[in-house]
Amino acid sequence: MVRVVLGVSGGIAAYKAAEIVRGLVDAGASVRVVMTPAATRFIGPLTLAVLSKNPVVADLWDSGSGAVDHIELARQTDVLAVAPATADSLAKLARGIADDVLSTYALSHRGSLVVAPAMNTWMWTHPATLENVALLARRGAVVVPPGSGDLACGDVGPGRLAPPGDIVAAILEAGRRSKSLAGKRVVVSAGPTREPLDPVRFLSNRSSGRMGYALAREAALRGAEVVLVSGPVALEPPAGVRVVRVERTVEMQTAILAELQAADALIMAAAPADFQAEAPASRKLKRAAGVPELRLAPAPDILKSVREQRKESTVVVAFAAETEELAENARRKLLDKGADLLVANDVSKPGIGFDADDNEVILYAPRASRDGVDEERLARASKAVIAGRILDRVASILAGKWPAPALR
Numbered sequence: 246m247v248r249v250v251l252g253v254s255g256g257i258a259a260y261k262a263a264e265i266v267r268g269l270v271d272a273g274a275s276v277r278v279v280m281t282p283a284a285t286r287f288i289g290p291l292t293l294a295v296l297s298k299n300p301v302v303a304d305l306w307d308s309g310s311g312a313v314d315h316i317e318l319a320r321q322t323d324v325l326a327v328a329p330a331t332a333d334s335l336a337k338l339a340r341g342i343a344d345d346v347l348s349t350y351a352l353s354h355r356g357s358l359v360v361a362p363a364m365n366t367w368m369w370t371h372p373a374t375l376e377n378v379a380l381l382a383r384r385g386a387v388v389v390p391p392g393s394g395d396l397a398c399g400d401v402g403p404g405r406l407a408p409p410g411d412i413v414a415a416i417l418e419a420g421r422r423s424k425s426l427a428g429k430r431v432v433v434s435a436g437p438t439r440e441p442l443d444p445v446r447f448l449s450n451r452s453s454g455r456m457g458y459a460l461a462r463e464a465a466l467r468g469a470e471v472v473l474v475s476g477p478v479a480l481e482p483p484a485g486v487r488v489v490r491v492e493r494t495v496e497m498q499t500a501i502l503a504e505l506q507a508a509d510a511l512i513m514a515a516a517p518a519d520f521q522a523e524a525p526a527s528r529k530l531k532r533a534a535g536v537p538e539l540r541l542a543p544a545p546d547i548l549k550s551v552r553e554q555r556k557e558s559t560v561v562v563a564f565a566a567e568t569e570e571l572a573e574n575a576r577r578k579l580l581d582k583g584a585d586l587l588v589a590n591d592v593s594k595p596g597i598g599f600d601a602d603d604n605e606v607i608l609y610a611p612r613a614s615r616d617g618v619d620e621e622r623l624a625r626a627s628k629a630v631i632a633g634r635i636l637d638r639v640a641s642i643l644a645g646k647w648p649a650p651a652l653r
C-alpha cells in the first residue's frame with residue numbers, strides 16, 4: 246500500500262484535491278491530507294477528512310485530535326504530493342522555508358516528492374517560479390506540469406492544474422518507485438582512487454564522486470540497504486547509507502569483493518585508477534635528486550575480478566567515461582566485462598560528467614533477443630535524476646522485467 250501525504254495549498258484549484266484524494270483512496274493508497282491555512286479558505290478540511298478517512302491537519306499549532314508529529318508522519322510516508330501547488334508553496338519547498346504545517350512537514354519528508362502546480366499564467370511564467378520548479382526537478386521531484394486553457398482569473402494560457410487522474414497516476418508511480426528496491430542490498434562505488442608515488446604525492450583523476458553519491462542516495466530512498474564504497478571525495482554521505490572509505494584501487498577492489506556475495510546489485514560509479522606506480526618511493530622524492538623516472542604498472546581491474554566472483558543473480562552496472570568513440574568503447578566494455586548495464590558518459594563535454602552537477606549518459610544493456618546491445622539515451626539532467634533512471638533499470642532487471650543478460 247502506498248502511503249501518501251497530500252499537501253493542499255491555497256489556490257482556486259484546491260477543490261480538485263477532493264478528486265485526487267478519491268482517486269488515491271480508490272487505488273488502495275492510504276492518504277493523510279495536510280493543508281495550508283490559505284487552502285482552508287478554498288475547500289473545507291471536513292470534505293478532505295471524510296474522503297481520506299483520516300483527520301486533516303491544517304494548523305501547525307493545533308494540539309487537538311488532528312495533531313501530528315511531523316517527524317513520525319515522515320517515517321510513515323512514501324510520497325508527499327503537493328496538489329495544487331501554489332507559487333508560494335513551490336517557493337517554500339524549493340528554498341526550505343517552514344512556516345506552516347505543510348512546509349514544515351515537507352522539510353522532514355524523506356520519500357518522493359510530486360508537485361502539481363496551478364496558478365495564473367503570469368505567476369507560472371515568472372522567472373522566480375520557473376527557477377523554483379527547476380530546482381525541485383533537479384533534486385528529483387516529479388513535476389506534473391500544468392495544462393493550458395481558460396483560467397479562473399479570466400486569462401488564457403498555461404497554469405491550469407493537470408487533470409486529477411494524471412496527478413493520481415504520477416503519485417502512484419512515485420509510490421511504486423519508492424519501494425522498488427525494498428529489501429535489496431545495493432553496493433555503490435564512488436569517487437576516484439589515489440595511487441601513491443611517494444608518501445606525499447599520488448596519481449588520481451577528476452572524479453568528484455557526485456554520480457555515485459547520487460546513486461547511493463536514490464537507492465536508499467527506494468528502500469535499499471546501501472553500502473557506499475567511496476574513494477576520497479569532499480561530499481557528505483547520504484543519510485542511512487553505510488560508507489566504506491578507501492584510497493587505493495586495490496583497497497576499493499578488496500572492499501567491493503567483500504560486499505559482492507551479499508549484494509543484489511553492484512553499481513560501479515567510481516573511477517578507480519588504471520595505473521599505479523610500479524614501486525612507490527618510501528621517502529619523499531626530492532627535487533634536488535632530479536626529475537624521477539616513473540614506471541607505471543596496471544592497477545587491479547576491479548570489474549574483471551567482479552566478473553570472476555559474482556553470483557549470476559547479482560545485477561552489475563558498470564560505468565565508462567570516454568573522451569572519444571563513446572559508443573564503440575562502451576559497447577566493447579559491456580561485452581568484455583559482462584555487465585548487465587553500462588552507463589557511458591562523454592567526459593570531454595563541458596558541463597557534464599566529471600566534477601559536474603549534471604550528466605548526460607547512454608545506457609547500454611545486452612539483449613537476450615538478438616545479438617548486440619540495447620541503447621537508451623538519457624538527456625542532460627541533474628545527477629539525482631540520472632541516478633533515478635539508472636535505478637529504475639536496475640529495479641526492473643532485478644524484478645525480471647528487463648531481458649536477462651545474454652552475454653556474461
Ligand SMILES: Cc1cc2nc3c(=O)[nH]c(=O)nc-3n(C[C@H](O)[C@H](O)[C@H](O)COP(=O)(O)O)c2cc1C
Pocket residue numbers: 253254255256257258281282283284330331332333334345363364365368
Ligand atoms: C481568489 C484567489 C485565488 C488564488 N489562486 C491562486 C492559484 O491558483 N495559484 C497560486 O499560486 N496562488 C493563488 N492565490 C494566491 C495564494 O492564495 C497566496 O499566494 C497564498 O499566500 C498561498 O498560500 P499557501 O501557499 O500557503 O497556500 C489565490 C488567491 C486568491 C485570493
